[in-house]
Amino acid sequence: MLSITPLLTKDSKMPIYMQLYLYIRKEIESGALATNQHLPSIRQLAQHLGVSKNTVEAAYGQLAAEGYVASRERGGYRVERLEEITPLLKPLEETAMPHTNAKPQKPDFDFRYGEIAFDRFPHAHWKACVVEALSMEPEQVLGYGDSLGHYGLREEIARYAYQSRGVVCHPDQILLSAGTQHAVSMLIQLLGLGSSGIAMEEPGYDGVKSVMRNSGCTILPIQVEADGIHVEQLHEAGAEAGVVYVTPSHQFPLGMVMPIQKRQKLLQWAVENERYIIEDDYDSEFRYNSAPIPALKALDTNDRVIYLGTLSKSFLPAARLSYIIMPASLLDGVHRKLELYSQAVSPIIQQAVWLFMKHGHFMRNVRRMRRVYQSRHRALTEAIREHFGERAETIGDRSGMHLLVNLKGCRSEDLIALAEQQGCKVYSPAKHWNNPSDCPPSYVMLGFGGLSEQQLWEGVRRLKEAWF
Structure with a gap:
């Protein structure tokens, strides 16, 4: 007897394969489909549900990609064992206090950029690594730690940077930091950029701009073209630009990818003017329509690129762990200055992340998250296409964990207010x-990392009700 009998709505905007995939996933997560239980064959289930074999095959393929099921040779598909997810602690109920405002109501669908898929995070493995870290010798985890950061972790990061981004470096070139903003603040101090002009893409990441402004730097906005920063305009900035900050692998927030020809021009600018490039490679792990491309740092044969990487998207924002790969030519001066600094990242967290990477959990998690975000990216773009049609244009949707939507003829402030009325936050x-007035008024930003495929479809449906 077939145990998979979902109610499939053929006139729904959500594709049939997605409805079937979500139903089976829910059955596995609830335990209704037990570990090692065989799924019906593709042919059997297609006949049972009255759908095509391609539909069932697509649903099974997505489940297999995310690790819910596995295909056995001549044995069909079987349910895989799921890790037990540690439940999040609920906050204590707060006693109502006089003269205080009520907490804002949480939206049903929050399209916030930077959220990750906490429901897919391997809590059990991470907890085991934290416990193992705490069992180490006290001097390894309870002190201040190395000013550069845990050496073993820097070795793992050097290996990862080479395998994933083509960057060749020594662990001594790596400096750990507590997030990208802290990394930029450290660079400004270590390189003496506090009174310098820093060229930066326009538009560009506001979080980094805030650090630069608060450090006394002068930001020199350089316009972006369809393929990234306008290199000729950068040349025109001349000696005013001490360094340039760029996001070549996924420009933030517009999402374009800098091609090899422009990367070479940018590197040539750095050599000719004896300047450095700060490359922020903040979410390069997640590309959906093409193979990974090498980092700008991987093309740097003249030691002119300072590389910023982060584990906030591929691992956990709460770890507050980013890293800088310094040019070898700057190491002596940087190391001398760092002797006066304490390492900002907790040695306990560093030790646990090192164990997490050493045991292979990190790479497995990256591969898992790549599949998860690809599925969520597909759900969001398909939902926008189905519900908005030609009324909306998506921008920067080839990689990363957010995209921009251009709702032609609309104003973002109106769209945000209307969305809120439908329980959505954009x-x-x-x-x-x-x-800010230079931003096209009809742009809204949608992050999708923290919403499931079903939530993305329903959220976009509500946005359609709110906006059209």
Whole structure:
């Protein structure tokens, strides 16, 4: 007897294969389909549900890609064992206090950029690594730690940077930091950029701009073209630009990818002007329509690129762990200055992340998250296409964990207010322009990392009700 009998709505905007995939996934997660239980064959289930074999095959393929089921040779598909997910602690109920405002109501669907798929995070493995770290010798985890960071972890990061981004470096070139903003702040101090002009893409990441402004730097906005930063305009900035900050693998927030020809021009600018390039490679792990491309640092034969990487998207934001790969030519001066600094990342966290990487959990998690975000990216783009049609244009949707939507003829402030009435929270990207009024008024930013495929479909459906 077939145990898979979902109610499939053929006139729904959600594709049939997605409805079937979500139903089976829910059955596995609830335990209704037990570990090692065989799924019906593709032919049997297609006949039972009255759908095509391609539909069933697509649903099974997505389940297999995310690790819910596995295909056995001549044995069909069987349910895989799921890791037990540690439940999040619920906050204590707060006693109502006089003269205080009520907590804002949480939206049903929050399209916030930067959220990750906490429901897919391997809590059990991470907890085991934290416990193992705490069992180490006290001097290894309870002190201040190496000013550069845990050496073994820097070895693992050097290996990962080479395998994933083509960057060749020595662990001594790596400096650990507590997030990208802290990394930029450290660079400004270590390189003496506090009174310098820093060229930066326009638009560009507001979080980094804030650090630069608060450190006394002068930001020199350089316009972006369809393929990234305008190199000729950078040349025109001349000696004012001490360094340039770029996001070549996925420009933030517009999402374009800098091609090899422009990368070479940018590297040539650095050599000719004896300047450095700060490359922020913040979410390069997640590309959906093409193979991974090498980092700008991987093309740097003249030691002119300072590389910023982060584990916030591929691992956990709460770990507060980013890293800088310094040019070898700057190491002596940087190391001398760092002797006066304490390492900002907790030695306990560093030890646990080292164990997590050493035991192979990190790479497995990256592969898992790549599949998860690809599925969520597909769900969001398909839902936008189905519900909005030609009324919306998606921008920067080839990689990363967010995209921009251009709702032609609309104003973002109106769209945000209307979305809120339908229980949805969307965002304006205007703060990433030096002059927010330069941002096209019809742009909204949608992050998708923290929402499931079903939530993305329902969220976009509600946005359609709100906007059209």
